[in-house]
Amino acid sequence: MAQIIVTINGRSFRMACDDGEEERLTALARRFDGAIDTLRGSFGEIGDLRLTVMAGIMVTDELVECERRLKALEAEVADLREARAAALERNRRTETEIATGIAGAAEKIEALTERLMHPAGERDA
Template sequence: MPQVSVTIAGRLYRMACGEGEEAHIEGLAATLDGRIEEMRTAFGEIGDMRLHVMAALTIADELSETKRGLARLEGEVAALKEAVGAGDERLGDVEERLAEAVSTLAERIERVTKSLTPSAQPSQPG
């Protein structure tokens, strides 16, 4: 199993990860390290544990908001899919009515054409 070494808040950590996940773990560690540094800049030296907890809470808050936003967007997508489905159904109904109207019109045209076409009558001697 691959291992990756990351530095968070000046401490080196070695961790196991899945094949090909090394860069992802390094990126996550860099994000956490940056967040801890932001907390340190904003609040000063208030203790590593407190800085780590505050950084973790801000990241957890962002994750929570992202999940809520995703759930909202999934709901909107579901509603749009439903609306498209209903629209497709209505379109099918319109197409069916249109086909019936075209058929009826074709029958009428045929009747009119027959009524306007002189029927072949035997010629009368004259």
């Protein structure tokens, strides 16, 4: 298990993470620290604990919004998959109808060709 030190709100914290996850955890800590800096810029020095709680709520709000958008996109993808399946089925039916029509037309053409090649009087002979 790896150990790293991150700085949040001017304080250093030693944290453990899985091997190979150091960069990810460091980036997450930087992002959270950025949220605190943003709030400090908006509200000034209102206390470390309050800034940290507000940043936590702000980041959680962003997460909830992303989850909502993801759920909406997943629903849209499901709808598009259903529409695609329906379109493919319509295409399959249309192709079958066209093939049936072409086969029927070919039979009629063959019958006409046969009649033209062998008029009624010649067929009896």
